[in-house]
Amino acid sequence: MVTSHLVNPLLALLVGAASAIPAPTPQEFPAPPLAGDDGSWNLAKFTSLVAFGDSYTDESRLAYFIATGGQAPPVGWIGPESNSTSTGGRIWPRYVADYTGANLYDYAVSGAVCSNKQVDRYLQQINASFPDVEGYEIPAFLADKAYSANGTSVLTIPDAETVYSMWIGTNDLGGNAFLTESQAPGLTIVDYINCVYNQFDTLYENGARYFVLMNLAPLQLAPVYATAERGGVGQYQNVTETSYRMKEQVNLANDVYKYQTPYELLIAKRYPDAHFAIFDMYSLLTDIYINPADYLNGTAPLNVEGYINTGNSTLSLTDRDSYMWYDALHPSEQTDRVIAANFVEVVKGTSKWATYW
Template sequence: MFRKKMLVLALFSIYFLSIEAVRNESFPALLAFGDSMVDTGNNNYLLTLMKGNYWPYGWNFDSKIPTGRFGNGRVFSDVVAEGLGIKRIVPAYRKLYIAPSDLKTGVSFASGGAGVDPVTSKLLRVLSPADQVKDFKGYKRKLKGVVGRSKAKKIVANSVILVSEGNNDIGITYAIHDAGMRLMTPKVYTSKLVGWNKKFIKDLYDHGARKFAVMGVIPLGCLPMSRLIFGGFFVWCNFLANTISEDYNKKLKSGIKSWRGASDFRGARFVYVDMYNSLMDVINNHRKYGFTHEKNGCCCMLTAIVPCSNPDKYVFYDFAHPSEKAYKTIAKKLVEDIKTGLA
């Protein structure tokens, strides 16, 4: 009887270990593209004012020093990679040196301030979609040198491609820069954004990417900056900005459904990552999640010249970027959505 029990226990152990191995093998790496939600320091190497490599950014990061991430610690790409069981920190591709182990498990090509509108990245002098695709091609060459052509192709095809676009296009280019210059209504603009995003994703697909986790925009009208400027000094969210954000997200989600199984995306998988409702839930129910401040940022604003003492109490770290705790809070469900949608 004892031997039978030990045999059953051993078989169960082998089964669960094999399941875990398959799970990890299904997502060998995370490759992040887009804006500051997933940029882990690429802007450090650009001639741009859009940088997060100075204090008080990085206040709660492992090394206690600024890394170029726009927040007090890790950003969404880091948190998702950890949730998927890949690794805890996703390095920026433009770092001077990337270890072979990091090439095999993923990097970030994103750039704070970037967008898919052709105007956005030029306006802020950051990496455009074309620049990020070019870096992606360079990454593939380096990866091939480490693991060989066949395995490199497999890693890219099975990696989670995390894409965050639209936040700067709507929040900066359309709201501030355009000011009607291109005579586009919000609905026309959001439709164009989805088209530009599709083109960007198609470029990544043409270079071997197959598993896409496409992030919607966050509630841009509830950012501390939006509340301060347009919403009545932190009393209300900016209704118009949120309406445009929701319209874009609705069209993006619908577009993703239509891309599945389309001839130009044959073999690709897509999942929509609902950043808007996830973060709005935290904002509306902030005390439930352990936050005491949902309207003002912890630092880097006229209303927060002296950084707060505990960023974990703030939904937003600065004028526009969630705190690490906020990212970790919303990531719990979103990581499961990614696993289910792309596994």
Template sequence: MEGQRSKVSSCSFVSYCFLFWVQLLPLATGGKVPALIVFGDSSVDAGNNNFIPTVARSNFEPYGRDFQGGKPTGRFSNGRVPTDFLSEAFRIKPYIPAYLDPKYNISDFATGVTFASAATGYDNATSEVLSVIPLWKQLEFYKTYQKNLRAYQGETTAKGTISEALHIMSLGTNDFLENYYTSPGRSTEYTPQQYEDFLVGIAGNFIRKLYGLGARKISLGGLPPMGCLPLERTTNVVGGNECVSRYNDVALEFNGKLKKLTTSLNKELPGIRLVFSNPYYSLMHIIRNPAEYGFDSTSVACCATGMFEMGYACSRGGMFSCSDASKYVFWDSFHPSEKTNGIIAAHLVKTALAQFLE
């Protein structure tokens, strides 16, 4: 690892490449999606966990060192998370604020808000592991948000905002890595395939509820190659610290079921535009071909030793963190770096989310 960390210019490489790509988008796309409304876990949490009693936090250095002002926000990254980049791509604003952050109000949330909570999942039992916000509670927050939006914009305008807003779901990894494969509960009740089906059922019901509340544009996120996270590779001693294939196989299998769910719900719910946003292959391509993207390290993260630290452990090892996070695919042992987030976001906008720019 490198020595004492040093601050680098705020997301220099990522901003240049992402903004260059955004400039290629048609100018007419500005008003197609008026807001991004986000549900999920640490992949899209912008700091909601800062305001609940949990250890699943990242509102301290070195997190956020490449964010605007170099301050930690509660995002599990050195900078922005994918939904921040998506918001920029849709020409809304440079980042999505956290719903529980008192610095923001409905005037800010009207164009984008995240209800996401790090360490949560589809399964309520997953959110209980670290006492974070379960998915059902995120939906309750959304209902209150809609009420406030109607008071702020008026009934007709608010209804239009909701129907035209892009609703993003990004979760599921914790259900497997923090719950099923680490706690005895669910693994004694279900086989991996049965648990996948259990989670897909929850995802389907959640989407139906969003639809019932007026949402029409929805992105259902898939799982990344979770067996390639530095934490999993570090503990895969017998496998030579390579990616854990059985975890990746589960991710692929689960993603296949989510894709089938999108096909089914598009037929079931009139007027819905539901897409499956799959980060698996784009992240795997980065991991397998790091030099193509300017990365030096894929198996070890930037923070601390890069092998097992995240959250408070990352903070304690902060003095040993790398000096340039843009050389690392992963920021901590569980989360991609800002540069990786930007690359994945750009890929999703060019593929699954392209139709919402038309």
């Protein structure tokens, strides 16, 4: 696998630029990225979506692990549709499948990080570490890819018609991880970023050619990491310092993605004939936060600081669509509908929230 040396000096420059974080103001929110060049994407037909990630993407895999006491799904298992995900309802990749008719193969696992060698977190319900992208999700996909039932492949993934999405980092940069300096000794955010590209290496070596890299969400706006004036509910000793540090980490990683991706494709030639889209989740979710009336359509007052699942909530389904967050960390189902609709535009090559390479 190829490892870029560009990111280390780049990260050093970004750290220097981010060393002083001003108090939050309305001006802190970024403008959306420039519209992408769909000519570099050129996906003619969207047949299948193969999704990797954590609870922001998981439809039913962690539920399987828990239901079986820690056993992984068997080879050839295609996860069922679920109305019980981190959104409190359905998850964004399922909506993508509904909106487009594409096949969905969802390998994401709630609680996942890119690599347990970097951040290792134990889940008592399965008596093991959370399954990760590197050690479980990618190998599970490759096993399914090689498997056939009665001579027929269980996956329909033609190289020129299949999109591979990766949205990982919420747990890597969160509590009991980089945020609290709980990663493996000596590791930095550079190692997390390199892990992500290493997973693209493996997928590319196995035929993947269309990739959507979903960058990090504005986690400092999620109630668990937000400042008190933004409805923060986190139990950290210094909530303001924690929120600012999260913002710094997220922006740091996203800026590296922004510059390393074209470097790997255009200069290092790491992925010949491949096509990448960076789906700017940070900007999209920030726009929902500051312009909720453009996205949320429930019957309750619009709410981007509170959340639905408070333990004693009696909100109707239509009221729920007024909320950006389902719980203190996870987007609501309505937010996921917005993500899905914009993902479809990304795949079309026409999204204002994407850059294409």
